[in-house]
């Protein structure tokens with residue numbers, strides 16, 4: 001697999017950003033293999049994502065960061081410059097529904113997800129054998145309804161011991177406390193089993209069935225303190241009818257959830273998702 005340096009930028013929009021950044025890269029001998037940009041005319045914000053062949057740049061990524069700093073300052077940029085060879089460390093969290101966990105583990109082993117899955121945390125022990133078959137550490141952290149603070153303190157210990165860059169709630173059915181939402185802001189991804197903002201919260205398929213909807217869906221979003229209200233990364237839908245039962249909706253929904261979560265995680269790992277307020281810019 002080729003080796004890239006990946007530059008992601010957000011800054012106040014003005015003329016000359018693309019010219020300045022692309023000429024900077026050219027001055028370093030850099031070959032840009034992928035370039036994406038977006039101007040949000042409503043907010044006056046500019047977003048950019050460049051992939052640069054690492055071997056084309058005659059310096060280390062540390063040196064390139066130092067060299068880019070004056071350009072970033074000139075345009076008041078928020079930016080990151082990463083080496084794609086440095087794989088992200090991902091922790092998965094699950095409860096009793098296995099389909100998203102199984103799907104992500106398969107895709108990871110098949111090489112679809114460029115990351116290291118370094119642990120699975122669950123409030124139940126059901127997924128231990130499946131996880132350990134993949135050679136991944138499993139951490140059973142029950143959630144005590146009478147002392148959730150202590151339970152989630154243990155979750156935090158496991159996440160930090162794993163040195164996780166990203167945490168994926170793969171149908172983890174506990175609400176993360178504000179402390180964890182703050183600590184891991186922008187790094188926790190959830191799959192909600194409805195087409196948000198419809199049917200947030202628990203049992204969305206049963207809510208959808210009672211409402212008589214003709215479309216169900218799934219939403220991959222960043223986790224925030226407010227339940228199922230974080231910036232949306234990816235969504236998809238499936239058509240249903242009056243013939244279908246709640247069990248049918250759950251079965252159809254599982255396929256949508258798996259696909260949506262996998263796309264959302266892959267885009268996050270590839271730095272294709274830029275958060276802008278409570279929305280996202282996705283360079284998919």
Ligand SMILES: Nc1nc2c(c(=O)[nH]1)N[C@@H](CN(C=O)c1ccc(C(=O)N[C@@H](CCC(=O)O)C(=O)O)cc1)CN2
Nearest residue numbers: 173174175176190191192193201202223224225227228
């Ligand atoms: N802080 C956040 N935590 C979580 C979010 C989020 O957006 N912010 N998303 C949920 C996922 N979720 C739906 O996708 C969800 C999970 C759990 C519940 C819920 O009511 N849980 C109950 C306990 C249920 C049980 O014990 O089986 C609770 O936590 O009291 C609603 C929606 C993941 N976490």
